[in-house]
Amino acid sequence: MLAALLIVFREVFEAGLIVGIVMAVTAGVAGRTRWIAGGVTAGVLGACLVALFTSGLAGLFGGSGQEIFNACILSFAVLMLTWHNVWMARHGRELAAELRAAGEAVVEGSKSLFALAIVVAIAVLREGSEVVLFLYGVAAAQGGASFAMVIGGVIGLVLGSLVCLMTYLGLISIPARYLFSVTSALIALLAAGMAAQAIAFLEQADILTTFDETVWDTSWILSESSYLGRALHTLIGYVDQPTGMQLIAYTATLAVIVALMKLFGTPEHRHARPA
C-alpha cells in the first residue's frame, strides 16, 4: 500500500504543481475550470494510451522512442507556455479590465485557455503514464488490484491534489498588481525548466551529447530527489547537476520568452518581472 501511495503521490504532486499554477494564472477568466478539467481528462486518457503502447514506443527510433516522445511533448509544452505569456502580454490588460465586448473576451480568452489546457494535459500525461504502468504492473504481479493498493493510490491522489490546491491558494493570495508579473515569471521558468528536461532526455538517448558534462554540483545543498528538490525542479527547473547543454536551453528559453514579450506586449506588460 505504501509503495502505491508514494508513487501516486509523487507523480500527482509534480503534475499538481503545474495544474495549480495554471489555475492561478487563469483565475477570473470565464470558463477556465472547464478547459483545465478537460486538459486533466485528456492527460489521464493520454497516460493510459502511452502506458498501453509503452513496449512499442520503447522500441521505436532504435530504442530511443521514449526519450524522443518525452522531448517532443515537453518542447510542445514550452511552445504553448511561451505563446501564453506573449498573448497575455498583449491582451491581459483587456481581459482583466473587460474592456472588450464580453463575447470577444471569451473567444480571445479561450485561445490562451486552449494553450494552457494542452500544457496541463501534457503534464498529467507524463506523470500519469508512470502511475498507470506501475499500478498495472503491481496488479498483474498480484493477480489483481488489491484493496491495499487501491487505498494507497487514493490517499496518494488526495495528498497530491492538496499540493495542487496549496499552490493555487498560495498564488492567488498575491496582490493583483503583482499577479501578472509573478505568474508570467512562473510560466517562463516552467517553460525554461521543461526545455532543460527535454535536453536531458536527448542526452539520455545518446542523441545530443554535446556539452553533456556536469557544469556544477549543488546536490550537497539541495538534492533533486528530495521533495523540495522535486518541487523546485518542476517549478523553476532546478537541477542539482546540470549539463552545459541544459543550461544553454534554459537560458535561451528565458531569453526568447522575454524578448517576445517585449516585442509583442503592450507597454504595461512588457516586463515579466516587477521593474
Add this chain to the structure above:
Amino acid sequence: MIHGLRILVSVMSGNRRLGKSVKISVASSLAALSFATGMLATGMLAVGILAAGMIGAAHAQQPVALSLTLKEQKFDPAELHAPADTPIEIHLKNLNPIVSEFESDDLHFEKIVPTGGEISVRVRPQHPGRYRFFDDFHHETQGYLVVP
C-alpha cells in the same frame, strides 16, 4: 519602425504634435532592437551548438558499454564498474514478468523497461564514486555503479 517613418514625415511637413509619437517610436524601436538582439543571440547560439556538435562528434569518446539484467527483482550484476571521466552506456534486459522503471538520481536517467524488453541509457562521464540505480517500481531492487 512605421512610427519612426511617420515622425520623419511629420517633421518634414512641419507638424509639431510630436510628443506622444516620439515616445511610441522610441518604445517600438527599443522593442524592435531587443527582439533583433534576442533573435541574433538565439541564432548565434544555434550556430554555436551545431558547430560544437560537429566538433564534438569528431572528437567523441567511445562510451563504455555495460550490460545488466533484471531477474527476480534483482539486478545482475548488482555492481557495475566503469572508468572515470568516460561516457557510459548501460544496456538492461528485463527478465521480470512485469514492467520496470530503470532509474538513477545520481546518474540522472529514468526509462521504462517493458517486460522482456531491452533498453539502453547513456550516462555522462562520472567522477570516482559509488552511484546508486534502482527500479522505481520496486525500490528494493537496486544496484551500484562503482567508478574507481
